[in-house]
Amino acid sequence: xxxxxxxxxxxxxxxxxxxxxxxxxxxxxxxxxxxxxxxxxxxxxxxxxxxxxxxxxxxxxxxxxxxxxxxxxxxxxxxxxxxxxxxxxxxxxxxxxxxxxxxxxxxxxxxxxxxxxxxxxxxxxxxxxxxxxxxxxxxxxxxxxxxxxxxxxxxxxxxxxxxxxxxxxxxxxxxxxxxxxxxxxxxxxxxxxxxxxxxxxxxxxxxxxxxxxxxxxxxxxxxxxxxxxxxxxxxxxxxxxxxxxxxxxxxxxxxxxxxxxxxxxxxxxxxxxxxxxxxxxxxxxxxxxxxxxxxxxxxxxxxxxxxxxxxxxx
Amino acid sequence: xxxxxxxxxxxxxxxxxxxxxxxxxxxxxxxxxxxxxxxxxxxxxxxxxxxxxxxxxxxxxxxxxxxxxxxxxxxxxxxxxxxxxxxxxxxxxxxxxxxxxxxxxxxxxxxxxxxxxxxxxxxxxxxxxxxxxxxxxxxxxxxxxxxxxxxxxxxxxxxxxxxxxxxxxxxxxxxxxxxxxxxxxxxxxxxxxxxxxxxxxxxxxxxxxxxxxxxxxxxxxxxxxxxxxxxxxxxxxxxxxxxxxxxxxxxxxxxxxxxxxxxxxxxxxxxxxxxxxxxxxxxxxxxxxxxxxxxxxxxxxxxxxxxxxxxxxxxxxxxxxxxxxxxxxxxxxxxxxxxxxxxxxxxxx
Numbered sequence: 001x002x003x004x005x006x007x008x009x010x011x012x013x014x015x016x017x018x019x020x021x022x023x024x025x026x027x028x029x030x031x032x033x034x035x036x037x038x039x040x041x042x043x044x045x046x047x048x049x050x051x052x053x054x055x056x057x058x059x060x061x062x063x064x065x066x067x068x069x070x071x072x073x074x075x076x077x078x079x080x081x082x083x084x085x086x087x088x089x090x091x092x093x094x095x096x097x098x099x100x101x102x103x104x105x106x107x108x109x110x111x112x113x114x115x116x117x118x119x120x121x122x123x124x125x126x127x128x129x130x131x132x133x134x135x136x137x138x139x140x141x142x143x144x145x146x147x148x149x150x151x152x153x154x155x156x157x158x159x160x161x162x163x164x165x166x167x168x169x170x171x172x173x174x175x176x177x178x179x180x181x182x183x184x185x186x187x188x189x190x191x192x193x194x195x196x197x198x199x200x201x202x203x204x205x206x207x208x209x210x211x212x213x214x215x216x217x218x219x220x221x222x223x224x225x226x227x228x229x230x231x232x233x234x235x236x237x238x239x240x241x242x243x244x245x246x247x248x249x250x251x252x253x254x255x256x257x258x259x260x261x262x263x264x265x266x267x268x269x270x271x272x273x274x275x276x277x278x279x280x281x282x283x284x285x286x287x288x289x290x291x292x293x294x295x296x297x298x299x300x301x302x303x304x305x306x307x308x309x310x311x312x313x314x
Numbered sequence: 315x316x317x318x319x320x321x322x323x324x325x326x327x328x329x330x331x332x333x334x335x336x337x338x339x340x341x342x343x344x345x346x347x348x349x350x351x352x353x354x355x356x357x358x359x360x361x362x363x364x365x366x367x368x369x370x371x372x373x374x375x376x377x378x379x380x381x382x383x384x385x386x387x388x389x390x391x392x393x394x395x396x397x398x399x400x401x402x403x404x405x406x407x408x409x410x411x412x413x414x415x416x417x418x419x420x421x422x423x424x425x426x427x428x429x430x431x432x433x434x435x436x437x438x439x440x441x442x443x444x445x446x447x448x449x450x451x452x453x454x455x456x457x458x459x460x461x462x463x464x465x466x467x468x469x470x471x472x473x474x475x476x477x478x479x480x481x482x483x484x485x486x487x488x489x490x491x492x493x494x495x496x497x498x499x500x501x502x503x504x505x506x507x508x509x510x511x512x513x514x515x516x517x518x519x520x521x522x523x524x525x526x527x528x529x530x531x532x533x534x535x536x537x538x539x540x541x542x543x544x545x546x547x548x549x550x551x552x553x554x555x556x557x558x559x560x561x562x563x564x565x566x567x568x569x570x571x572x573x574x575x576x577x578x579x580x581x582x583x584x585x586x587x588x589x590x591x592x593x594x595x596x597x598x599x600x601x602x603x604x605x606x607x608x609x610x611x612x613x614x615x616x617x618x619x620x621x622x623x624x625x626x627x628x629x630x631x632x633x634x635x636x637x638x639x640x641x642x643x644x645x646x647x648x649x650x651x652x653x654x655x656x657x658x659x660x661x662x663x
Binding site: 042082086090092093095096097099100101103104106107108110111114115230231234235237238241276278279281282285286288289292293296297310311 | 316317346350393398400451455456457458460461462464465466467468469472473475476479480595598599602634635637638640641643644645647648651652655
């Protein structure tokens with residue numbers, strides 16, 4: 001029991017929580033934005049993989065770290081354009097099209113990576129983001145180490161979450177996005193073009209997913225390897241439901257989730273000899289399923305989610 | 315420009331759809347090969363040669379097609395009823411490990427004639443059970459099964475990894491995490507000597523024929539389709555929706571579990587965590603390429619296996635990463651979706 005207390009009282013755990021949460025925050029926000037406009041984007045897993053690869057590749061070839069992020073965001077946006085073309089213009093099944101985007105984006109990432117980076121014994125690395133020192137705040141006892149010793153993208157992710165919460169609930173654009181997700185016919189009657197809103201939301205959301213992936217290679221680790229996203233995208237999709245499609249709750253959900261993940265990682269080192277490590281690794285996935293089971297009925301689903309909009313056809 | 319629903323779907327167009335989709339996918343992938351600096355047609359020729367150029371490679375392609383046909387059928391059956399089973403990968407692994415456990419700990423001494431059918435059934439049941447969990451969550455808590463089946467893939471692979479690291483670990487494998495081998499009597503008979511081609515292919519093709527019959531000629535076939543096309547309408551028409559979905563899930567999960575069982579009993583003999591190079595996910599593409607038609611799944615499974623086996627050979631010969639096979643397969647899913655759309659709609663100005 002005291003071991004558990006030691007883990008929770010260590011500043012290292014809380015620093016890790018914020019670090020683990022960052023890609024989840026960005027990915028969940030991206031998926032949330034798409035779904036608020038009525039489009040489920042299961043391309044997330046592949047878009048994160050591609051973002052991780054292309055962001056890393058840009059930096060490996062001499063770009064600076066923020067340019068790497070930008071490249072990942074642009075690439076994510078392009079995959080968003082593909083997904084929007086399939087699901088908004090053609091109105092195809094959002095499930096199947098999203099899976100197609102994931103399969104294509106991830107296999108394409110591996111192809112490009114293998115083509116441009118020769119096989120080596122140790123994977124090539126870059127110098128990732130370093131924690132920034134905030135005068136005053138970073139020197140605080142405990143809090144300084146636990147909260148204020150993160151890399152810049154982590155702070156950026158939290159700011160993006162707050163900005164998105166404001167955008168979705170406090171601006172005319174946010175209203176247009178929500179209307180399109182609830183009832184595109186009514187939105188059109190108000191002079192909003194649901195097609196344009198859906199395209200915009202899916203492209204912007206996918207750009208966030210690309211950034212979520214880039215965080216893995218540009219801040220959390222320093223190299224790219226296949227399968228590094230490890231289902232984080234699917235967890236983000238589950239977190240959107242858990243967050244009931246609200247950006248603030250998405251932030252909290254990602255943090256809560258990261259807390260359990262960081263906690264199990266540290267618990268492994270305590271109980272590692274007794275309990276197989278795979279049981280610990282299962283926890284995030286099982287938790288996501290549990291969260292879905294608890295929240296699915298209670299969550300307010302955007303009413304037009306997964307329904308294609310075709311003018312003059314109901 | 316807008317789209318208008320076609321009154322009739324021309325039969326010739328429906329038949330040509332997968333071909334057009336595959337050609338389009340190969341054309342796009344051709345651009346990627348050209349960018350890599352290799353002659354495109356030579357690369358595709360090398361893929362064909364790699365897949366069918368020798369007796370060994372041809373039998374290898376057929377062996378590879380076996381699990382793809384089974385996971386393809388698993389996806390096709392489920393998708394027809396709009397049950398989004400994306401958990402084929404996890405169900406495959408659970409079927410595989412169940413067989414490895416049962417044969418090494420339970421019924422390894424049984425004669426082949428009894429042991430093989432028993433193991434196949436056990437593998438299938440394991441897959442079923444794994445799919446019934448997300449189906450129960452959907453029916454009881456209205457949880458979307460796409461995400462739960464996807465997440466369960468990771469749980470299942472970790473579970474298998476745990477077992478082959480601990481209780482089912484083969485002590486003679488030099489510390490490598492590998493399950494104990496199945497008994498010799500559990501191995502499926504070979505179809506051809508000096509090859510890995512085994513009875514699994516026959517099982518897969520026969521099951522495709524049975525499913526084609528069931529889907530087009532039985533009440534259950536109609537019910538499962540109705541459940542997918544219009545659930546509310548199906549209920550009004552007296553279709554027991556819950557029960558139909560449970561049966562669909564059992565068939566779908568069972569087929570994916572069987573894919574794992576057949577892979578262990580026909581090819582590997584034991585389980586590792588790289589038993590499947592994503593057969594569960596490729597099965598989704600196979601099903602979509604076949605337009606969810608069981609007989610089409612056999613052809614689509616063969617196409618996918620051709621790409622995977624052929625790309626390995628081509629990669630060695632020309633230095634193009636073998637991931638190009640995954641790219642082609644994923645692209646054909648996307649082009650197939652678009653092609654199917656244009657059999658249903660036409661462009662109007």
